[in-house]
Amino acid sequence: MSATLTIKAAGPAMTVQDMGRPGFRAQGLTVGGAADQVALHEGAALLQQDAGLAAIEMAGSGGSFVSSADIRIALTGAAMTVNIDGAPLTWNASHLLKAGAVLTIGGATGGTYGYLHVGGGVDVLLVMGSRATQQSAGIGAALKSGDTLPLGKDTQSTTAMTLPNDTRFSGGTVRVVASMQTEDFATETRDRFAATTFKRDARANRQGVRMDHDGAGFSTDSQLSIVSEVIVPGDIQVTGDGAPYVLMCESQTTGGYPRIGTVLPCDLPRVAQAAPGAAFKFEFVDLEQAAALQARHVAALKSLRSAVVPLVRDPATLRDLLSYQLVGGVVSADADPFEEDI
Amino acid sequence: MTDIPRIRTVGLSGLLVTFADHMTEPANRAALAFRAAVEVADWPEVSETSTSLVSTFLQVDLSATPAEEMTERLQDLIASRNWLEAPLPEGRKLWHIPTVYGTDLAPQLEEAATAAGIDPDTAIKELSSARVRVLTIGFAPGQPYLGELPEHWNIPRQQALSKSIPAGALVVAVRQLVIFTNDTPTGWRHVGQTAFRTFRQTSDTPFALSPGDELTFPAITPAALEKIRADDTSGNGGAELEMLS
Numbered sequence: 314m315s316a317t318l319t320i321k322a323a324g325p326a327m328t329v330q331d332m333g334r335p336g337f338r339a340q341g342l343t344v345g346g347a348a349d350q351v352a353l354h355e356g357a358a359l360l361q362q363d364a365g366l367a368a369i370e371m372a373g374s375g376g377s378f379v380s381s382a383d384i385r386i387a388l389t390g391a392a393m394t395v396n397i398d399g400a401p402l403t404w405n406a407s408h409l410l411k412a413g414a415v416l417t418i419g420g421a422t423g424g425t426y427g428y429l430h431v432g433g434g435v436d437v438l439l440v441m442g443s444r445a446t447q448q449s450a451g452i453g454a455a456l457k458s459g460d461t462l463p464l465g466k467d468t469q470s471t472t473a474m475t476l477p478n479d480t481r482f483s484g485g486t487v488r489v490v491a492s493m494q495t496e497d498f499a500t501e502t503r504d505r506f507a508a509t510t511f512k513r514d515a516r517a518n519r520q521g522v523r524m525d526h527d528g529a530g531f532s533t534d535s536q537l538s539i540v541s542e543v544i545v546p547g548d549i550q551v552t553g554d555g556a557p558y559v560l561m562c563e564s565q566t567t568g569g570y571p572r573i574g575t576v577l578p579c580d581l582p583r584v585a586q587a588a589p590g591a592a593f594k595f596e597f598v599d600l601e602q603a604a605a606l607q608a609r610h611v612a613a614l615k616s617l618r619s620a621v622v623p624l625v626r627d628p629a630t631l632r633d634l635l636s637y638q639l640v641g642g643v644v645s646a647d648a649d650p651f652e653e654d655i
Numbered sequence: 656m657t658d659i660p661r662i663r664t665v666g667l668s669g670l671l672v673t674f675a676d677h678m679t680e681p682a683n684r685a686a687l688a689f690r691a692a693v694e695v696a697d698w699p700e701v702s703e704t705s706t707s708l709v710s711t712f713l714q715v716d717l718s719a720t721p722a723e724e725m726t727e728r729l730q731d732l733i734a735s736r737n738w739l740e741a742p743l744p745e746g747r748k749l750w751h752i753p754t755v756y757g758t759d760l761a762p763q764l765e766e767a768a769t770a771a772g773i774d775p776d777t778a779i780k781e782l783s784s785a786r787v788r789v790l791t792i793g794f795a796p797g798q799p800y801l802g803e804l805p806e807h808w809n810i811p812r813q814q815a816l817s818k819s820i821p822a823g824a825l826v827v828a829v830r831q832l833v834i835f836t837n838d839t840p841t842g843w844r845h846v847g848q849t850a851f852r853t854f855r856q857t858s859d860t861p862f863a864l865s866p867g868d869e870l871t872f873p874a875i876t877p878a879a880l881e882k883i884r885a886d887d888t889s890g891n892g893g894a895e896l897e898m899l900s
Contacts, residue, residue, distance in 0.1 A: 339703075543671060
């Protein structure tokens with residue numbers, strides 16, 4: 314029998330996610346899937362398995378978990394406090410979770426969406442080709458205390474691997490390409506949009522992220538008479554009060570508000586992951602630059618596996634801490650061992 | 656705007672071909688026909704197609720395929736015929752979905768009739784004999800926007816939202832009808848109730864309707880709807896189905 318993972322205590326917004334359910338836009342079903350798809354690639358690289366396997370997405374905070382067998386896990390996305398039976402773990406790394414041991418994942422310490430990956434993936438039933446929970450469409454539901462999830466067969470055994478930490482968790486500059494209605498906005502409005510510093514509003518979820526700013530809104534002349542058009546993830550929709558919303562993976566498939574631009578797919582995880590209050594700027598790039606940036610991102614995802622290194626800084630694996638420090642030569646006595654790089 | 660049909664890029668996700676600046680029947684027909692033609696062309700760069708009210712969307716990874724390359728092909732396809740006069744695509748279906756009008760199952764029939772300037776009996780007669788087309792699907796999975804009704808049905812949405820209208824409700828506004836996928840708060844008026852389910856996630860055919868399908872809503876009694884609910888577990892709500900063309 315395959316292993317199972319039981320949720321002893323569920324955080325408020327944990328769901329099973331994978332790359333989503335493409336192919337049904339014409340019938341009104343949006344793609345969905347993980348809010349931060351880079352995290353799925355990172356988990357797959359750490360566990361040396363397919364990035365299409367399902368993981369547990371945890372918004373804001375995690376929960377506690379017990380496995381029926383020894384399993385491999387990986388933790389990616391927004392860093393959260395985490396321990397197994399009280400012993401702290403490194404985020405952005407793979408670990409062994411022994412049968413019966415309690416994995417406890419607490420609140421996010423930077424960013425919004427943390428991910429718990431398991432060797433072999435979470436093996437809930439496929440619905441229309443995907444395991445992703447899509448609450449807005451009534452597919453699946455948030456995980457709750459007492460749920461037991463079946464896990465897929467794990468064909469690998471390596472653990473204690475890690476990836477360098479990424480910088481996508483605290484806002485920053487997001488690249489935007491013109492979209493179908495960008496030219497409906499006056500040049501002055503677009504320039505002001507690009508010059509404005511926004512703050513991520515607390516109103517944000519898997520459907521969209523509202524961006525706040527001081528000053529006038531960003532309306533078009535034709536704001537109210539626009540005909541409903543296709544929505545793609547990353548579209549920046551300006552609603553009636555002039556505030557921009559970045560539409561995310563679980564937005565509706567069509568919408569009647571104008572889009573001032575579209576966030577590049579490679580920068581969308583930065584929008585998803587920012588905590589409330591994080592500062593953002595939007596920078597317009599032309600289609601050619603956008604294509605080059607996106608192509609570079611796709612290539613970087615493909616080479617993630619080669620960036621995985623052994624987690625030798627984990628004190629548990631350091632038999633002689635003193636000799637290690639001598640070799641390194643730069644470690645101070647009060648350095649946090651979890652912050653070091655080799 | 657004069658450059659109609661118009662081709663625009665949509666982020667890095669694809670291209671949109673638009674046949675009008677506002678909803679018209681010929682532009683909707685053009686979008687449906689053009690989507691069918693793109694499907695027939697079967698270009699390997701196109702991973703998915705869809706239509707909104709007056710546009711056809713082609714999903715293309717523009718980081719891998721230059722937009723100009725697709726634009727040239729689309730210009731050729733646009734020039735190949737007058738899309739505003741194109742026939743509707745083949746393989747469409749005609750559904751007859753039994754519907755209870757008014758009563759406590761659909762309490763806004765009278766209000767909608769008043770807004771349309773007709774009496775409730777005339778409203779039932781018009782709505783139950785109207786043959787409408789799926790103009791687009793959206794808002795919720797499988798949820799159809801159906802039209803167009805005669806001009807006097809160009810009634811506005813209510814300013815205050817109804818708290819929750821049940822799944823299977825037939826609602827009306829702006830010359831269009833919608834069958835709700837889920838229980839939904841809405842400004843559209845609830846004039847009929849069906850047992851039709853637009854989205855059946857565990858079925859081999861999860862979406863009952865496709866853009867371009869046609870529908871009628873023949874009137875039945877509340878007792879008949881109750882019997883349909885008990886007898887028809889398919890999700891079709893007692894509907895009859897014909898193939899068109």
